Amino acid sequence: MSGAQRALVIGTSGGIGTALATELANRGAEVTGLSRSGDGLDVTDEASVVAALGRLDAGYDLVFVATGTLGEPEKALSALAPEAFLEQIRTNALGPALVLKHALPLLASDRRAVFAVLSARVGSIGDNAIGGWYSYRASKACLNQLMHTAAIEIRRTHRNALCVALHPGTVATEFTARYAGRHRTVEPDEAARNLLDVLDGLTPEQSGGFYDYSGKPVPW
Numbered sequence: 001m002s003g004a005q006r007a008l009v010i011g012t013s014g015g016i017g018t019a020l021a022t023e024l025a026n027r028g029a030e031v032t033g034l035s036r037s038g039d040g041l042d043v044t045d046e047a048s049v050v051a052a053l054g055r056l057d058a059g060y061d062l063v064f065v066a067t068g069t070l071g072e073p074e075k076a077l078s079a080l081a082p083e084a085f086l087e088q089i090r091t092n093a094l095g096p097a098l099v100l101k102h103a104l105p106l107l108a109s110d111r112r113a114v115f116a117v118l119s120a121r122v123g124s125i126g127d128n129a130i131g132g133w134y135s136y137r138a139s140k141a142c143l144n145q146l147m148h149t150a151a152i153e154i155r156r157t158h159r160n161a162l163c164v165a166l167h168p169g170t171v172a173t174e175f176t177a178r179y180a181g182r183h184r185t186v187e188p189d190e191a192a193r194n195l196l197d198v199l200d201g202l203t204p205e206q207s208g209g210f211y212d213y214s215g216k217p218v219p220w
């Protein structure tokens with residue numbers, strides 16, 4: 001993003017959310033940050049979403065949802081637990097969709113505007129070769145479908161809007177502390193730069209897609 005633009009980041013208490021807000025400010029954007037621990041915004045609670053977003057003025061060039069949880073990833077089907085599964089769906093899929101539902105009127109309608117969420121490559125069905133992590137994988141696949149579906153609807157009324165799901169890479173945050181394993185890890189500030197560069201390069205025709213930190217489409 002270039003100067004004098006307005007950005008809203010949801011999840012500015014998190015590793016990637018903090019870095020996104022900082023990098024956007026470095027790039028000259030006017031940044032509004034909201035979080036659960038800082039502002040009481042629980043993305044799974046629609047009344048909370050309505051209250052937090054209702055206080056904001058319209059005209060955002062970017063709304064970036066950087067929230068999410070990993071829970072206790074299941075190694076085997078035997079570990080699948082209904083409440084833990086539903087909690088992942090609520091937080092990782094329903095939450096960002098509720099934010100989109102209520103943030104849509106905040107997006108600038110007279111120019112290019114972007115709604116982005118943090119998904120994860122492990123939500124890809126086509127890319128899933130090793131299994132495991134049932135709830136997290138399902139929640140991100142669900143999120144991807146919600147974003148793709150919403151992009152189709154939004155295109156009809158917001159011709160300059162983009163609605164995309166992004167894979168940030170494996171980023172060194174609390175989230176990955178226990179699970180990064182042998183993956184190459186990047187620092188949150190590098191991930192934020194990569195993700196914002198990807199968004200800068202996307203055109204409205206690419207709305208509804210799922211892209212990684214280099215801008216490459218991720219298989220569904």
Ligand SMILES: NC(=O)c1ccc[n+]([C@@H]2O[C@H](COP(=O)([O-])OP(=O)(O)OC[C@H]3O[C@@H](n4cnc5c(N)ncnc54)[C@H](OP(=O)(O)O)[C@@H]3O)[C@@H](O)[C@H]2O)c1
Pocket residue numbers: 011012013014015016017035036037038041042043044066067068069091095118119120121167168169170171172173174175176
């Ligand atoms: N780190 C990685 O390598 C990686 C890789 C792929 C995808 N991702 C995705 O990137 C996103 C952010 O990850 P991160 O590494 O930055 O994690 P993080 O440091 O653990 O931050 C998670 C953020 O989510 C917020 N959050 C969780 N549940 C919420 C709720 N119900 N309502 C509002 N906020 C909620 C937390 O808010 P509070 O702390 O204020 O409660 C915190 O701001 C997640 O969606 C994750 O799936 C991360």
